[in-house]
Amino acid sequence: MWDLLDDDGARQTPAPSPLADVLSLFDEPDAGPMSWQERALCAQTDPEAFFPEKGGSTREAKKVCTGCEVRAECLDYALANDERFGIWGGLSERERRKLKRRVV
Structure with missing residues (x-):
């Protein structure tokens, strides 16, 4: 790291590199607990398909x-x-209930 001093001998902070802005575009998305939703295919399709009418x-x-x-x-x-409603992770509510019973 370069040590930059101004005319008074005080230490200067170098200006941020424009490369840092470009590299930030490639950072991982926010790793919050719900960040997976941004990558979900259902977010790019008709939400009604995931919540069909009863018997649909x-x-x-x-x-x-x-x-x-x-x-x-x-x-x-x-x-x-x-x-309780909709298709989540490829399973209907009924299928999720069966899965929970088998796990418990």
Whole structure:
């Protein structure tokens, strides 16, 4: 690190590098507890598919979930928060209840 001194001999802080701004674009997204939602495929599709009417098809939503990189985080969230409606992590509410019974 360079030691920069002004005319009075006081230490100066170097100006931030423009490269730092560019490199910040490649930083990991906020690693908060819900950051997985930003990478979820369902966030890019019609939300109604994930909350079908009673007796409606869940096929479309589950198809999206199969290719989602955050499927496990989504399912963990639904199980931890006792989500009662919708498709979460590729499972319907009924499927999540069955899964919970097997785990407990």
